[in-house]
Amino acid sequence: MNTLVTKLDHIWISLTLRQPWLPATTTSKVQLSTLPPEPFIASKKPFKVELVGGKRYSWCTCGHSKKQPFCDGAHKLKAPGLMPLRFVPEKDTTAWLCGCKYTNNPPYCDGTHKQDFIVSATLHEQTDS
Ligand code: FES
Incomplete structure (x- = not known):
């Protein structure tokens, strides 16, 4: 499981949104990341x-x-x-x-x-x- 998560952490997904009413040259690209959010450092000590x-x-x-x-x-x-x-x-x-x-x-x-x-x-x- 950890290996799978590690592999997924580094995958970027690129999607092209099809908008038939717009010319092909103006289609939007959306990038989604599977990276989890970074933790906030609450304290530098335990x-x-x-x-x-x-x-x-x-x-x-x-x-x-x-x-x-x-x-x-x-x-x-x-x-x-x-x-x-x-x-x-x-x-x-x-x-x-x-x-x-x-x-x-x-x-x-x-x-x-x-x-x-x-x-x-x-x-x-x-x-x-
Ligand atoms: S406070 Fe995080 S490792 Fe020590």
């Missing part, structure tokens, strides 16, 4: 949280939630195509959940936030719109 074993959590993957590191539904308007990651810890534990949203071990921080593309990124204020 969030230390106390997790309750057996409880279901939704980790924000889009970075737009105001309840970081958890989902508040903001992805529906600001990042359609990204969904929260749901997880259930086996036991009560303290965890460092990723705030940069680029971890390779979601929802946990794996140190990716120390890489240049995160360190040098500009954080933007989130707006309500």
Whole structure:
């Protein structure tokens, strides 16, 4: 599945819209991308949280939630195509959940936030719109 998604991520679809009432030279071209939206860097550091074993959590993957590191539904308007990651810890534990949203071990921080593309990124204020 991951291989298929990776292959699809890089496919661009080009469509020519047929508009019979216009000359062939003026037909519109529309390009659609299958690339998922990029996550917003919510924080350049992980969030230390106390997790309750057996409880279901939704980790924000889009970075737009105001309840970081958890989902508040903001992805529906600001990042359609990204969904929260749901997880259930086996036991009560303290965890460092990723705030940069680029971890390779979601929802946990794996140190990716120390890489240049995160360190040098500009954080933007989130707006309500
Ligand atoms: S905060 Fe994202 S990898 Fe550490």
